[in-house]
Amino acid sequence: EPEVxxxxxxxxxxxxxxxxxxxxxxxxxxxxxxxRQILGQKVEFLVSFYNNEISEKSEIFDDQFSVERPDGSNxxxxxxxxxxxxxxxxxxxxSPGTGGLPRLNSPxxxxxxxxxxxx
Amino acid sequence: xxxxxxxxxxxxxxxxENLVLNCSFTxxxxxxxQWFRQDPGKGLTSLLxxxxxxxxxxxxxLNASLDKSSxxxxxxxxxxxxxxxxTYLCAPYNFNKFYFGSGTKLxxxx
Numbered sequence: 001e002p003e004v005x006x007x008x009x010x011x012x013x014x015x016x017x018x019x020x021x022x023x024x025x026x027x028x029x030x031x032x033x034x035x036r037q038i039l040g041q042k043v044e045f046l047v048s049f050y051n052n053e054i055s056e057k058s059e060i061f062d063d064q065f066s067v068e069r070p071d072g073s074n075x076x077x078x079x080x081x082x083x084x085x086x087x088x089x090x091x092x093x094x095s096p097g098t099g100g101l102p103r104l105n106s107p108x109x110x111x112x113x114x115x116x117x118x119x
Numbered sequence: 120x121x122x123x124x125x126x127x128x129x130x131x132x133x134x135x136e137n138l139v140l141n142c143s144f145t146x147x148x149x150x151x152x153q154w155f156r157q158d159p160g161k162g163l164t165s166l167l168x169x170x171x172x173x174x175x176x177x178x179x180x181l182n183a184s185l186d187k188s189s190x191x192x193x194x195x196x197x198x199x200x201x202x203x204x205x206t207y208l209c210a211p212y213n214f215n216k217f218y219f220g221s222g223t224k225l226x227x228x229x
Contacts, residue, residue, distance in 0.1 A: 056216060108210075112162040
């Protein structure tokens with residue numbers, strides 16, 4: 001069964017450094033998402049992406065964050081200057097869709113996440 | 120903003136019991152609702168998706184119900200097994216995103 005893949009599984013970085021988290025969504029999916037989960041807390045929405053642009057972003061997704069689909073398969077999340085509070089598990093997800101809306105009877109598929117540790 | 124609450128926060132039961140996990144949400148204008156399973160240190164696995172027009176959805180030993188007007192969903196797990204031990208998350212979909220509850224951490228003892 002097709003799956004969402006994320007690399008790396010664990011990334012350690014120093015405060016102030018830039019990190020890029022990578023995701024390969026399921027190939028025929030059109031909607032892409034980043035979520036994060038701080039240890040012991042809820043899964044939180046960061047950003048959704050469709051048709052090569054951001055559809056929606058949360059208040060967490062400030063100017064330090066950016067997303068890109070550099071080619072037909074990868075979907076990346078960049079954090080420009082990491083802070084200690086960016087330490088979390090970052091999940092990529094994708095879903096199929098047509099006509100500007102996710103297909104509402106199709107589930108959201110998540111990757112296994114990248115654990116980001118900022119020291 | 121959608122708020123999602125899951126009760127209980129944790130549950131420990133002997134193998135074989137039938138279980139009920141509850142989810143409530145504040146905004147009933149949802150398109151669908153998904154139940155996920157999360158194993159420690161892992162991603163989220165989709166278990167069931169109920170569209171807003173549906174009342175129930177079943178997959179194997181799992182049955183999810185949805186009462187959209189009252190903002191509630193319930194996940195029933197029949198004949199629980201130790202392999203069911205995980206955190207179960209409820210996520211209604213509206214405003215172009217899924218909102219997650221804090222989950223119910225389930226431990227099924229052999």
